[in-house]
Amino acid sequence: MANHQQFQACYQNWMAQQKLDHDELLQGLTNFPTDLDYLKLITRNAINHIENHHTARAQLAKHDGPSFLAPTWGTTFENSSLWIGGSRPSLIIRLVYVLCGSQLKAHLAEFLEGVRRGNLGEISSSQLKNIDSLHGRTIKEEDKLTSVLASVQAYNTA
Secondary structure (H helix, E strand, O other), rough: OOOHHHHHHHHHHHHHHHHHHHHHHHHHHHOOOOOOOHHHHHHHHHHHHHHHHHHHHHHOOOOHHHHHHHOOOOOOOHHHHHHHHOHHHHHHHHHHHHHHHHHHHHHHHHHOOOOOOOOHHHHHHHHHHHHHHHHHHHHHHHHHHHHHHHOOOOOOOO
């Protein structure tokens, strides 16, 4: 099972790799500005590193979704950027809705035939009502926090 240390190590490795890629890209532009093949190669390498990082995070997220969406080791600025980008608690609830729908759609024939399988598509109506209530309360709290952040931003720009 993924834990905080695994996510943190993934993050630290990513930051170190970004620094290396950044330095290599700058050196390439400075030392070989006309060597398009080399510039394409180092750019492709940097993109591969980004893809590898996202793959690693996705694997860890299978075991600890909240740490994927809101890492506890992030700086205040990083967490603010995630918030602005839409990574909020309500996102997890929206993902539950999507998974419920996709599970239901994928196994619709089995449901219609009466074959039961344990998955998100079989959430009871009372469970779905509880999820919906939690979603509403979560959005209200997010809206309060967004309002406070907007007030702070307005104060800082005045």
